[in-house]
């Protein structure tokens with residue numbers, strides 16, 4: 301069977317995308333990255349993708365007259381790469397209705413906190429400020445809210461007394477890269493099913509696997 305097609309959206313370093321890319325080198329992984337799309341020039345992950353021969357695209361908000369036109373443009377760009385699964389890996393914008401209409405249920409996002417705790421743009425900073433002793437990372441199915449979608453997978457990371465936002469985020473990212481690469485592979489090999497707030501991955505759900 302041909303490997304499933306993953307389109308990855310990034311805004312920055314792309315270390316999470318790189319972890320997925322490395323996982324795809326094993327044919328048994330069952331998926332390949334069909335394209336990497338960024339919302340800004342200079343996202344370092346674009347260079348990583350280009351070096352690996354993966355098509356890239358940049359869809360900048362400022363190039364469009366308003367947000368709704370950008371929403372349509374990014375949905376069109378994602379669609380042009382015919383993804384089986386869309387992975388938001390450090391993508392720092394909310395996707396609008398056009399992307400949800402086309403890819404709802406087969407779009408995942410990774411967040412550096414144990415959702416529903418500490419959603420939003422500063423999940424690591426907010427966990428520290430909140431005095432959390434354990435935080436981590438969460439892979440969710442994207443819905444219309446900010447980090448509110450059903451939870452696919454989570455991993456915990458202990459907060460150390462002397463942690464800064466940077467040191468804690470680095471430790472989370474080590475765990476997060478493995479979690480995202482593992483979860484994306486399992487979803488695409490085994491299928492998944494979303495029932496309300498509950499997401500299950502497994503061979504018994506292959507029949508329910510969301511396909512374009």
Ligand code: GAR
Pocket residue numbers: 310311312313314315316317389390391392410411412420421422423473476
């Ligand atoms: C990751 O920790 C991801 O969870 C976070 O950005 C980092 C991306 O790192 N995303 C968010 O905070 C989204 N709210 P990377 O660019 O090195 O993959």
